[in-house]
Amino acid sequence: MARVETMPVSHTGKKRKARMNAVSLPTEVVIHIVLILFCLICVIPFIFVGIISFTSEESIREIGYSFLPNKLSLQAYRYVFDLGDQLWRSYFNSFYITIVGTFLSVLISALYSYALFRKDYKYRRFFTIFCFFTMLFGGGLAPTYMVCKNLLGLSDNYAALIVPTLLNPFNVIIMRTFFQTSIPLDLLDSAAIDGSGEYHTLFHIVLPISKPGIASISLLTSLAYWNEWFLSMLYIRDAKYFPLQYLLMRMQNQVDFLVKNSSKIGPEAAKIMRDLPQESLRMALVVLIVIPIAFAYPFFQRYIISGLTIGSIKG
Amino acid sequence: MSDSLAPTKTKGYHSAKRKKTWALTSMVLPGAIWLVLLRYLPMFGIVLAFKDYQIYTRAPTLFHNIQHSEWVGLKNFKFLFTTTDSWIMIRNTIGYNALWIVLGIVIAVSFAVMLNELTNRFVAKTYQTLMFFPYFLSWVVASYFVQAFLDPTRGLISNIQSNLGMEVTSWYNDSKPWPVILTIANLWKNVGYSTVLYLAAIAGIDTTQYEAASIEGANKWQQVWHITIPNIRPMITILFIMNVGKIFNADFGLFYNVPMNSGPLFPTTQVVDTYVYRALMATSNPGMSTAASLLQNVVGFICLMGANTIIRKLDEESSLF
Structure with missing residues (x-):
């Protein structure tokens, strides 16, 4: 166990003095073992599913899912790319709702929280309560569903996957707290004296110095949109609008879904159906969904943590 | 902040203040409209808990359906329990x-x-x-x-x-x-x-x-x-x-x-x-x-x-x- 006694940097990034009274070596070893075990539990399911996706169908038939398959194969991925019409469609849908949804959601939240941050805003109190009351009380699933579907026409369109989660009071709290801690009031004063309008102040002075806050809520929101399947389950019947997560959910009981929605028809489709590497194919899809998150998340972790920390403390 | 704008409450001060209030309200508006439509409107739907929801066949809009469904008091809750x-x-x-x-x-x-x-x-x-x-x-x-x-x-x-x-x-x-x-x-x-x-x-x-x-x-x-x-x-x-x-x-x-x-x-x-x-x-x-x-x-x-x-x-x- 290498002991680094040079000024450790804490998680918030601020330096702190090296603690002279570190835990004893045996204790530290035990701690490492416990944490390594838990970390393994956290990542092994993903690795396991990854291995299954590269396992040949015969091997699965013979020995089931295994960490040590008899034979590896790229079959599943070949099928995914070969009959991927529905898959690419869903990939596009997921990216589309993530990008458009995040942009709109962050814009609306930033505008709303900026007004709540301004102490001199006349209706500040009213709109603060107006927003946060919805965290405590709501109409419930059935009334919300009926309003969305029957009144607002959120059914089988992209809006149905974006609009119902546009504003999250949690994000308003995060953004308002960010403004409160990072925007000096003098700055607003001097901007007003210089004749800067409210929108100009917000977009050209306040938001540029609130980038970490914007990053936090953008990442949390895009993660929520990327992982979205509940709204699809409620409002989407047409496979044209299925995002990845919902496609995956439907594949749980209907593996043939991909074939049915591909351009392949007739005997060709029947042949594909017969040789379809069902098991590995589904796991390959799981891998393709998780990969973007797995690669992006370590880099953005910092912003997500700061957002979640603020949200949980102030909320 | 308003103090630094105009220490004395002149006519200009009031119109500037009104302008600011309008600008900030317009910022709140998109979010507020969303809250009304997706959070507050459904709260009225809570009446459904006390009704026997039926489709009103003559004009099956959501409002008509709710309006013409029969009040059943606490029957839904009783059934639940x-x-x-x-x-x-x-x-x-x-x-x-x-x-x-x-x-x-x-x-x-x-x-x-x-x-x-x-x-x-x-x-x-x-x-x-x-x-x-x-x-x-x-x-x-x-x-x-x-x-x-x-x-x-x-x-x-x-x-x-x-x-x-x-x-x-x-x-x-x-x-x-x-x-x-x-x-x-x-x-x-x-x-x-x-x-x-x-x-x-x-x-x-x-x-x-x-x-x-x-x-x-x-x-x-x-x-x-x-x-x-x-x-x-x-x-x-x-x-x-x-x-x-x-x-x-x-x-x-x-x-x-x-x-x-x-x-x-x-x-x-x-x-x-x-x-x-x-x-x-x-x-x-x-x-x-x-x-x-x-x-x-x-x-x-x-x-x-x-x-x-x-x-x-x-x-x-x-x-x-």
Whole structure:
């Protein structure tokens, strides 16, 4: 166990003095073992599913899912790319709702929280309560569903996957707290004296110095949109609008879904159906969904943590 | 700010102020309209809990349907409580939540304290990143992970059982093991998140307290017990109150996707949220569904207020409001 006694940097990034009274070596070893075990539990399911996706169908038939398959194969991925019409469609849908949804959601939240941050805003109190009351009380699933579907026409369109989660009071709290801690009031004063309008102040002075806050809520929101399947389950019947997560959910009981929605028809489709590497194919899809998150998340972790920390403390 | 604009309240001052109010109100407006349409309008739909919802065939708009549906008083609630389903789902919801609140605090606080004691920050950071990973995955993805182990014919555990000559458990038909499976799944996904929150709270502790304690001769355990824990107590309290406030709400994805919506498992997997969904979509009974979610809302509100009051009595500073 290498002991680094040079000024450790804490998680918030601020330096702190090296603690002279570190835990004893045996204790530290035990701690490492416990944490390594838990970390393994956290990542092994993903690795396991990854291995299954590269396992040949015969091997699965013979020995089931295994960490040590008899034979590896790229079959599943070949099928995914070969009959991927529905898959690419869903990939596009997921990216589309993530990008458009995040942009709109962050814009609306930033505008709303900026007004709540301004102490001199006349209706500040009213709109603060107006927003946060919805965290405590709501109409419930059935009334919300009926309003969305029957009144607002959120059914089988992209809006149905974006609009119902546009504003999250949690994000308003995060953004308002960010403004409160990072925007000096003098700055607003001097901007007003210089004749800067409210929108100009917000977009050209306040938001540029609130980038970490914007990053936090953008990442949390895009993660929520990327992982979205509940709204699809409620409002989407047409496979044209299925995002990845919902496609995956439907594949749980209907593996043939991909074939049915591909351009392949007739005997060709029947042949594909017969040789379809069902098991590995589904796991390959799981891998393709998780990969973007797995690669992006370590880099953005910092912003997500700061957002979640603020949200949980102030909320 | 307005003082610096114009110290004397002239006509110009008033119009500038009005202009500012208008500008800020226009900023609030998109969000406010969304709140009205998607949060406040559905609240009127709560009347459904007291009605026998029928489609009004002559003009089947939502408003007409509700208007022409018959008032039935508390019949929906009475029905909810006469079935055994309701007892099961209430027991499951509160039981799982209570267990997970306690387990979550104990495990996450322990992990945070352990991570904080590690001398190699890079290693600690790596552990943190790895254990936070499941939080970013959806329950749909997680359900495939579970299936990889429990699938009746190909799952890893089923295979180990059959290789050892044991009887293979039919995991998706036998409700008994599910309290354990769901608990593991929940901890797997959420412990990393809480650990990170507690770790942030620990990082904020003034380190001179530890130095003083170690000079006084306090060992590591005493330091953790008398310095770390009291310092992060507000954080523990806040998360505790928030979770108690949500004790009647369950994580829908966990209870719906991970057991694969399997009927035989309902005795241990049905919770209020899945009931609300199934009553609406599977049995298309919006009245019952609304009754259940209204009950959920009211009980949740009372729990939150109750937890906050108790905490305030014990320790004024830690309470939420």
